[in-house]
Each structure stands twice: as structure tokens, then as C-alpha cells.
Amino acid sequence: MRNVKISKLWDQLHSSYWFIPAVMAVVATALAFTILNLDRTGKVDIDYWWVYTGGADGAR
Secondary structure, rough: OOHHHHHHHHHHHHHOHHHHHHHHHHHHHHHHHHHHHHHHHHOOOOOOOOOOOHHHHHHO
């Protein structure tokens, strides 16, 4: 009986239009806080090769 209720709830959530975007927003928020925390503590050396460092003259 309990599995039927869980299955029905999962089907209702999964068929909702906002389920996937809501999950993505929660995961992105958690990831942002995790990365900010790692950056503040300095425990992880993150390579920022993908950030543009050319300055204003290089952007023109």
C-alpha cells in the first residue's frame, strides 16, 4: 500500500511542468554554496583557465 502511494506521488511530481526546473534550481543553489565555501576555505585550488583575462582592450 505504501509503495502505491509513493509511486502515485512520484508520478504526479514527475509529470508536473515545474519538477525538472525546480530540481535544477535546487541543485544549482547547493552547488553554488558548495563552491563558494570551498573557495573561501582555500582547501581546493581551482584553475580559472576558462575565465577571460584579456581586459577591456582585448574584449574589443
